[in-house]
Amino acid sequence: MKIVGLTGGIGSGKSTVLTYFKELGAATFIADIEAKQLMNTNAELIKEITFLFGSEAYKNGILNRSYISEIVFNNKAKLAKLNALVHPKVRAHFENFTKTTKAEIVIYEAAILFESGSHNLCDYVITVTADFEERIKRVMLRDQTDKEAVMQRIKHQLNDEAKVLKSDFVITNNTFQSAKEQVKTIFEILLKLN
Template identity: 45%
Template sequence: MVKIIGLTGGIGSGKTTVINYIKSKGFPVYIADEAGKEVMEYPEIITKINLLFNNEVLLPDGFLDRTKIASIVFQNKELLGQLNQIVHPAVALHFENFKKENATADVIFKESAILFESEAYKKCYATILITAPLEVRVNRVIQRDNITKEEVLSRIKNQLTDEEKAKLATYIVENIDLNETFKNVDQIVNKILIN
């Protein structure tokens, strides 16, 4: 039976770097955010989402204007909930197919920014939370996205805190020194493979 390892971390924690390291080790990695973007290009999903937003979110090419959708749901929690009710089941199905494709693997990593918020962690064998001090996270995002400190803090405020996530996580990796981070990840993966 393949073990699902959930991996998450707040914005700027460096979870993408960790995911790329895990991929380089040959483990199958499912990235929920990428899957979400993919399913939002399915014709039937486009139709449902466009209806939800009163036919006002289609681009001339027939695809969804994700930037416009994001700006709307950022200020409307109810609409966000309805959007998630369309996208999440499609992503869940997508993940089931990914699991079938990787049925011979010992472990599959499932990366999700909202692993705990969406309660997807409950279906995981174990979870790894990538953390970093707030100041480090803020500086990383400012450099990466070229945005202001206020914008970064506003995004962080919309996520569960590391403290809240830590209560639900099986393992916590503080990502400051990359060599140390990779060493910790290796130890965790080896522990999971042995058990």
């Protein structure tokens, strides 16, 4: 089994690329979705997050994401503490996931793969890139938000150049057809690697 990290900036098209890998037979694990699920279901994590952010962290038993986001986007120390609580739980969940899959290739998708240290779980890393303006347009359309809000989120992510330097493969996702072809090529290469 090969564990392959998949990352890229907001709007780069990681989800689309992940779908292409899944179509080829890879098992897929989306760290962000798993993290959100664990923050709502893991009793220990709920207790720790409530202790860190106060009783407003949860509304009717569900994580108050807008409240938490407002705090962590303006307080790097709180963000680091939140990540220190969540990432180990996601890693443990991923390790269990890898024990139950029979796929030759497992894709671990995470927006903050390098920032969280999760790239250390991976045999190879792929970064998905796209033209900057295209990324902004995609996020504005997807999230029904304005350019300023998108730029704020981009500012909090490691830039593409830094990710590319740390990666084994790069997929340029400016058109879906081109991205699909690149995924197929990389998938075939991965199958042949020891």
